[in-house]
Amino acid sequence: GQQLNQSPQSMFIQEGEDVSMNCTSSSIFNTWLWYKQDPGEGPVLLIALYKAGELTSNGRLTAQFGITRKDSFLNISASIPSDVGIYFCAGLQGAQKLVFGQGTRLTINP
Amino acid sequence: SAVISQKPSRDICQRGTSLTIQCQVDSQVTMMFWYRQQPGQSLTLIATANQGSEATYESGFVIDKFPISRPNLTFSTLTVSNMSPEDSSIYLCSVGTGGGGYGYTFGSGTRLTVV
Numbered sequence: 001g002q003q004l005n006q007s008p009q010s011m012f013i014q015e016g017e018d019v020s021m022n023c024t025s026s027s028i029f030n031t032w033l034w035y036k037q038d039p040g041e042g043p044v045l046l047i048a049l050y051k052a053g054e055l056t057s058n059g060r061l062t063a064q065f066g067i068t069r070k071d072s073f074l075n076i077s078a079s080i081p082s083d084v085g086i087y088f089c090a091g092l093q094g095a096q097k098l099v100f101g102q103g104t105r106l107t108i109n110p
Numbered sequence: 111s112a113v114i115s116q117k118p119s120r121d122i123c124q125r126g127t128s129l130t131i132q133c134q135v136d137s138q139v140t141m142m143f144w145y146r147q148q149p150g151q152s153l154t155l156i157a158t159a160n161q162g163s164e165a166t167y168e169s170g171f172v173i174d175k176f177p178i179s180r181p182n183l184t185f186s187t188l189t190v191s192n193m194s195p196e197d198s199s200i201y202l203c204s205v206g207t208g209g210g211g212y213g214y215t216f217g218s219g220t221r222l223t224v225v
Binding site: 102 | 111114116141143151152153154155158202204206214215216217218219221
């Protein structure tokens with residue numbers, strides 16, 4: 001089935017550093033979503049992107065919907081310990097089907 | 111956004127048995143979905159739960175193995191039938207909120223271990 005290529009798979013950074021991760025696809029998506037999943041919890045929506053080229057911020061998080069509609073990136077500035085978790089990109093195909101990336105596991109050294 | 115209650119939060123089951131997972135939403139929603147997340151993996155859509163009609167299953171998932179009910183616009187169940195250790199996963203309920211289903215919300219999941 002359709003997959004999104006998310007990279008990197010894992011990141012080990014120092015507290016205070018900036019983080020960048022991205023997703024690419026061979027297919028076009030109508031919407032890009034970025035989620036964060038903590039252990040024992042379901043994914044929580046961080047940012048939703050609806051238009052090609054759109055750049056959206058949510059606090060220290062910034063995400064962009066690629067102009068080709070086949071990619072998106074998520075940046076986290078000045079990382080803090082509670083940013084630890086797994087980040088997933090997801091693309092919306094058609095009216096309702098979400099396709100997820102493989103996830104980026106973020107670990108922060110204090 | 112919608113609040114989803116999913117039960118049970120976890121269970122350990124014997125192989126060959128079945129488990130029914132419940133998903134309750136605090137508001138009426140058009141779209142409800144069931145996902146599987148295998149250990150250390152991403153999320154894979156199992157099916158879309160349709161109110162008043164049969165669920166729509168994704169490739170690789172069948173109704174006999176994962177029967178789904180959706181009796182109204184706030185509730186759905188997923189049954190994992192005739193379980194084997196390979197079914198050990200997190201099962202997640204999700205709903206689409208807002209126009210066009212944007213802003214999908216997830217329940218906290220059911221962590222299933224089959225022994």
